[in-house]
Amino acid sequence: MQITVKLFATFRNDRFKVALQEHSAGTDCRAIVLDLGLTEEEIGVLLVNGRHATLGHVLHDGDTLSIFPLVGGG
Amino acid sequence: MDKILRVNMTDLSTKIETVPAAWAGLGGRGLTSTIVAAEVPPTCHALGASNKLVFAPGLLTGTAAANSGRLSAGAKSPLTGTIKESNAGGTAAQMLARLGIKALIIEGIPTEDKWYSLHVNKDGVSVQEETELIGQKNFAVIEALEARLGKKTGILTIGPVGELKMTAANISVKDPDSKIRSHGRGGLGAVMGSKKIKFISIDDQGAPGVKIADPEKFKVAARTFAKALLDHPVSGEGLPTYGTNVLVNILNEAGGLPTQNFKVGQFAGADKISGETMNETITARGGKVRHGCHAGCIIQCSQVYNDKDGKYVTSGFEYETIWGLGADCCIDNLDDIALADSIMDDIGIDSIETAVMFGVAMEAGILNWGDSKEMLRILSEEIGKGTPLGRIMGGGAGSLGKAYGVTRVPVVKNQGIPAYDPRSVKGIGITYATSTMGADHTAGYTIATNILNVGGYVDPLKKEGQVELSRNLQIATAAVDSTGMCIFVAFPALDIPECLPALIDMLNARFGINLNGDDVVNLGKHILKVEHQFNIDAGFSNIHDRLPEFFSTETVAPHDAIWDFSGAEIDEFWNF
Numbered sequence: 001m002q003i004t005v006k007l008f009a010t011f012r013n014d015r016f017k018v019a020l021q022e023h024s025a026g027t028d029c030r031a032i033v034l035d036l037g038l039t040e041e042e043i044g045v046l047l048v049n050g051r052h053a054t055l056g057h058v059l060h061d062g063d064t065l066s067i068f069p070l071v072g073g074g
Numbered sequence: 075m076d077k078i079l080r081v082n083m084t085d086l087s088t089k090i091e092t093v094p095a096a097w098a099g100l101g102g103r104g105l106t107s108t109i110v111a112a113e114v115p116p117t118c119h120a121l122g123a124s125n126k127l128v129f130a131p132g133l134l135t136g137t138a139a140a141n142s143g144r145l146s147a148g149a150k151s152p153l154t155g156t157i158k159e160s161n162a163g164g165t166a167a168q169m170l171a172r173l174g175i176k177a178l179i180i181e182g183i184p185t186e187d188k189w190y191s192l193h194v195n196k197d198g199v200s201v202q203e204e205t206e207l208i209g210q211k212n213f214a215v216i217e218a219l220e221a222r223l224g225k226k227t228g229i230l231t232i233g234p235v236g237e238l239k240m241t242a243a244n245i246s247v248k249d250p251d252s253k254i255r256s257h258g259r260g261g262l263g264a265v266m267g268s269k270k271i272k273f274i275s276i277d278d279q280g281a282p283g284v285k286i287a288d289p290e291k292f293k294v295a296a297r298t299f300a301k302a303l304l305d306h307p308v309s310g311e312g313l314p315t316y317g318t319n320v321l322v323n324i325l326n327e328a329g330g331l332p333t334q335n336f337k338v339g340q341f342a343g344a345d346k347i348s349g350e351t352m353n354e355t356i357t358a359r360g361g362k363v364r365h366g367c368h369a370g371c372i373i374q375c376s377q378v379y380n381d382k383d384g385k386y387v388t389s390g391f392e393y394e395t396i397w398g399l400g401a402d403c404c405i406d407n408l409d410d411i412a413l414a415d416s417i418m419d420d421i422g423i424d425s426i427e428t429a430v431m432f433g434v435a436m437e438a439g440i441l442n443w444g445d446s447k448e449m450l451r452i453l454s455e456e457i458g459k460g461t462p463l464g465r466i467m468g469g470g471a472g473s474l475g476k477a478y479g480v481t482r483v484p485v486v487k488n489q490g491i492p493a494y495d496p497r498s499v500k501g502i503g504i505t506y507a508t509s510t511m512g513a514d515h516t517a518g519y520t521i522a523t524n525i526l527n528v529g530g531y532v533d534p535l536k537k538e539g540q541v542e543l544s545r546n547l548q549i550a551t552a553a554v555d556s557t558g559m560c561i562f563v564a565f566p567a568l569d570i571p572e573c574l575p576a577l578i579d580m581l582n583a584r585f586g587i588n589l590n591g592d593d594v595v596n597l598g599k600h601i602l603k604v605e606h607q608f609n610i611d612a613g614f615s616n617i618h619d620r621l622p623e624f625f626s627t628e629t630v631a632p633h634d635a636i637w638d639f640s641g642a643e644i645d646e647f648w649n650f
Contacts, residue, residue, distance in 0.1 A: 006327070008323050008324065008327075008350065009312060009315070009316060009320060009323075009349070009350060010311070010315070012350065017345075044307065044526070044527055045324065045525070045526065045527050047324075047327050047328055050327055050328055050329045050632055050633065051328075051535070051633075052328075052527075052531065052533065052534075066324075066327040068323075068324055069307060069311075069312065070306075070307035070308055070312065070526070070527065070528065071307075071308060071312040071316070071320045071321070071324060071526065072308035072309075072312060072313065072320075072321075072521075072522060072526050072528055072562070072565050073312075073313060073316075073317070073318030073319065073320055073321045073349075073375070073393050073562075074318060074321070074393070074515060074516060074519050074521060074522075074561070074562070
């Protein structure tokens with residue numbers, strides 16, 4: 001299945017902004033995070049199709065996964 | 075000995091008063107709101123002789139506590155008709171605190187058609203007639219005053235927008251680099267203009283400084299507090315690197331970035347105006363990614379943004395400004411937004427109110443969506459010069475919307491709704507609706523928990539838990555706003571257990587008192603209730619704690635979210 005992965009803030013360093021990735025069915029957010037060389041502790045926010053998700057959330061073909069470190073402002 | 079300075083602009087007299095016992099434990103917002111509630115008739119005209127303009131540094135301002143250099147300004151707001159507190163960085167707060175000045179109260183209106191300035195020093199405050207700088211913009215005022223009074227002079231000033239009493243006028247505060255920080259919201263610059271005060275200069279030579287009751291205890295607590303600020307990913311890394319503008323991308327991804335005057339929740343040009351792009355641009359042009367708005371700031375969320383030739387354009391370039399002139403006006407040119415930011419500082423107008431107003435102006439057809447060049451012209455040539463159209467626009471989003479018959483006007487209590495769509499981030503909608511200040515994201519920043527996973531998580535798209543979240547944050551914020559602390563200390567305070575106790579320990583060590591967490595919560599509740607009562611006495615009721623109708627009748631993409639709180643559900647907010 002195809003997943004659009006978007007990275008933000010420091011996660012872009014030495015990686016990418018956006019990539020279309022091929023993953024096997026049943027892949028969860030955690031697998032993609034670890035595949036990127038990120039640790040679970042580094043993750044601030046995961047959004048799947050614009051909605052908050054957990055590391056264990058199982059993805060579906062065509063999903064967009066946006067990955068952020070902990071950020072804030074206001 | 076701490077003191078209150080009082081200036082009567084009607085007879086041009088000044089007084090030094092002792093601090094009443096009831097005010098001794100108050101600072102910042104707690105003190106400005108208490109004084110306004112005690113001394114300003116709630117039904118008065120905000121630009122008339124009965125209103126008072128009050129400045130107060132926070133309880134910890136002037137100490138070595140990190141991020142404690144904020145100044146509160148308060149009055150009845152000419153924009154909202156409610157009580158108002160707006161706080162800013164810059165150098166003035168710490169100078170006033172070191173001079174032992176708990177508050178500066180300005181009352182009355184001059185009988186003659188003349189302009190004045192105030193000068194504050196160790197001997198008190200004096201009133202002088204001012205002729206030279208009337209009509210001048212803020213950067214020119216600061217330059218002239220540094221030449222006249224010395225480089226170290228603290229300065230509070232209004233630009234032409236404040237002189238003309240437009241209700242979106244701000245009060246500018248000189249920062250450590252002789253640039254500008256702003257008491258932005260609520261039109262306090264118009265109140266200063268109504269009192270015919272062009273600027274307030276501050277000389278802290280010979281200041282007694284701030285006495286700490288228990289210096290050893292203070293030092294330990296201050297160290298723990300600073301460590302928490304540096305350890306938290308938001309205050310220690312995200313904000314210093316990307317500024318507040320790091321929020322463009324995450325709000326855009328979450329569908330909460332109001333675009334085209336709150337028509338949709340995502341902007342096609344978001345990446346071009348994002349914090350990540352801004353960071354790259356600043357770095358490539360030799361600007362500064364990190365920059366503090368006051369001495370002792372260790373978060374350093376500000377920056378120095380240069381143009382393509384490496385020449386200074388602006389600093390304190392905030393997410394709300396960039397969102398408003400960017401996504402909400404469909405402008406994806408960050409350089410033009412930076413120029414607009416600089417012009418708004420110079421003419422002295424709130425960049426949030428003005429950005430929201432431009433979204434409404436584009437909806438009205440006064441200029442086209444995305445037309446940044448016309449926006450820049452309007453800022454300089456219409457608003458900055460006070461043409462009839464400029465004055466309507468300088469009255470803010472509500473003023474412009476009314477003049478042009480626009481029905482989609484994002485305001486609460488006539489104050490423009492900032493950078494987070496209340497339909498897709500519902501907690502902040504409760505804050506907009508219920509804040510004593512009119513629509514104000516800083517009053518109870520639920521974005522932390524709705525979007526950023528700070529202080530836990532409450533689903534932004536559901537109604538459950540939002541009223542309680544907003545209430546808890548508004549109570550905490552009212553207390554924090556009284557300490558002189560930057561509100562961004564809330565990020566570590568929500569997540570790191572040592573942070574808030576260290577802040578309370580600093581208060582205890584500073585004053586030799588023994589507050590606990592409950593006392594601080596009770597202080598926050600008390601401040602909110604004092605402000606709420608002022609608003610009720612000014613003619614506001616629960617019916618004014620509502621969002622504009624279109625949020626309940628139009629869904630917002632991509633989540634097709636709608637504002638679906640009943641009035642009774644919103645009113646639960648005040649049940650404490």
